[in-house]
Amino acid sequence: MADRVPYLTSRLQGFGTTIFAEMSALAVATGAINLGQGFPDTDGPPEVLDAAVDAIRGGRNQYPPGRGVPELRQAIVAHQQRWYGLAHDPDTEVLVTAGATEAVAAACLALCETGDEVVVLEPTYDSYQASIAMAGATPVFVTLRPPGYRLDVDALRGAVTPRTRMLLVNSPHNPTGTVLTPDELAAIAAVACEHDLIVVTDEVYEHLTYDGTAHVPLATLPGMRERTLTISSGGKTFNTTGWKVGWVCGPAELVTAVTTAKQFLTYVNAGPFQPAIAAGLALPDAFFTGLAAQLAAQRDVLCAGLEDAGFTVFRPQGTYFVTVDIRPLRPDGDGMALCRSLPHDCGVVAVPNQVFYADPATGRHLVRFSFAKRPEVLEDAAARLAKLGGKGVS
Ligand code: PMP
Ligand code: GLN
Numbered sequence: 220m221a222d223r224v225p226y227l228t229s230r231l232q233g234f235g236t237t238i239f240a241e242m243s244a245l246a247v248a249t250g251a252i253n254l255g256q257g258f259p260d261t262d263g264p265p266e267v268l269d270a271a272v273d274a275i276r277g278g279r280n281q282y283p284p285g286r287g288v289p290e291l292r293q294a295i296v297a298h299q300q301r302w303y304g305l306a307h308d309p310d311t312e313v314l315v316t317a318g319a320t321e322a323v324a325a326a327c328l329a330l331c332e333t334g335d336e337v338v339v340l341e342p343t344y345d346s347y348q349a350s351i352a353m354a355g356a357t358p359v360f361v362t363l364r365p366p367g368y369r370l371d372v373d374a375l376r377g378a379v380t381p382r383t384r385m386l387l388v389n390s391p392h393n394p395t396g397t398v399l400t401p402d403e404l405a406a407i408a409a410v411a412c413e414h415d416l417i418v419v420t421d422e423v424y425e426h427l428t429y430d431g432t433a434h435v436p437l438a439t440l441p442g443m444r445e446r447t448l449t450i451s452s453g454g455k456t457f458n459t460t461g462w463k464v465g466w467v468c469g470p471a472e473l474v475t476a477v478t479t480a481k482q483f484l485t486y487v488n489a490g491p492f493q494p495a496i497a498a499g500l501a502l503p504d505a506f507f508t509g510l511a512a513q514l515a516a517q518r519d520v521l522c523a524g525l526e527d528a529g530f531t532v533f534r535p536q537g538t539y540f541v542t543v544d545i546r547p548l549r550p551d552g553d554g555m556a557l558c559r560s561l562p563h564d565c566g567v568v569a570v571p572n573q574v575f576y577a578d579p580a581t582g583r584h585l586v587r588f589s590f591a592k593r594p595e596v597l598e599d600a601a602a603r604l605a606k607l608g609g610k611g612v613s
Pocket of ligand 1: 257317318319320321344389392393421423451452453454460463464465
């Protein structure tokens with residue numbers, strides 16, 4: 220356990236500074252290529268950027284309505300209908316949030332009693348553990364293991380206790396790049412229905428799946444719509460991670476509960492960016508499929524570079540990220556040390572997966588690289604990483 224941080228509530232002891240802040244600062248300090256924090260290095264569609272400029276110039280700079288501007292709520296509903304056949308009422312079943320991050324936090328705060336258990340997939344996106352802790356709840360982990368990172372259904376069943384309140388699921392999954400299969404989704408649905416659990420699904424990478432892998436929202440499975448809150452965000456789909464426009468869809472009573480928590484966290488956010496994300500969600504199918512094709516090509520460039528460098532690469536089916544086992548290059552398997560030395564050794568920043576595990580030892584030898592960068596940047600990173608080959612890593 221790290222040293223106790225003065226003043227910080229016991230609920231947040233041990234959380235420290237996020238790894239993304241630490242590694243992005245290291246990238247800036249060393250001038251290294253930042254394949255750590257997942258954000259793209261190109262702008263999104265001009266229609267989306269123009270709509271934001273128009274909204275700012277058009278005076279849409281005051282508080283938007285609490286649940287989000289009507290055109291965004293309508294666009295979210297139309298998007299869920301177009302891609303997944305899911306129907307929602309834009310007035311009662313949709314809430315716009317300050318990114319998916321606030322949606323997850325508000326869901327935990329709104330729905331969990333102190334001492335409730337939340338079952339999460341491990342490795343776990345870092346904000347989930349903090350959100351669960353702030354709600355006074357307890358995380359229970361179901362670990363996805365390499366090389367396949369498939370769901371262990373028996374482990375999922377074993378994780379549920381009488382205190383379980385919620386399943387918090389993420390697919391496409393950060394950091395592993397796993398996309399849950401129809402069988403895995405059916406198993407989750409069966410457990411949720413059997414134990415009458417609320418399911419919160421984080422689908423921010425919904426449009427970033429590769430090789431024909433389909434993203435299927437859990438809410439589309441039988442018995443799931445009435446118990447599922449589906450969370451997404453415009454950040455990854457429209458290259459606008461700094462705008463923090465997220466949303467929650469689900470049955471009215473669950474959305475109302477989340478709205479109660481959300482209104483006292485931020486009340487509202489991103490006024491002029493909300494109509495811009497609405498414009499993005501209305502783009503033709505070709506925009507979304509083109510984005511996935513572009514990211515798949517970037518994945519291929521980075522995976523090839525990582526393989527050439529000598530890492531064991533776990534090829535992802537989705538997201539911005541690929542995880543590698545570093546032990547062929549660094550037999551001591553110390554991913555944190557590798558990430559701290561990599562910018563100095565070869566000018567590339569990555570993120571140590573150990574921060575995504577309850578017991579860091581489980582992910583100690585694993586490191587995550589983001590391929591949300593232009594192909595020429597990834598080629599450059601690959602060339603830099605190739606210098607490590609055979610030399611080992613300091
Ligand atoms: N969930 C996952 C799985 C993520 O990887 C991220 C980071 N992009 C977020 C949520 C945060 O999304 P947002 O920026 O919309 O808050
Ligand atoms: N979701 C991004 C990632 O996993 C980081 C977001 C953040 O910095 N909190 O890299």
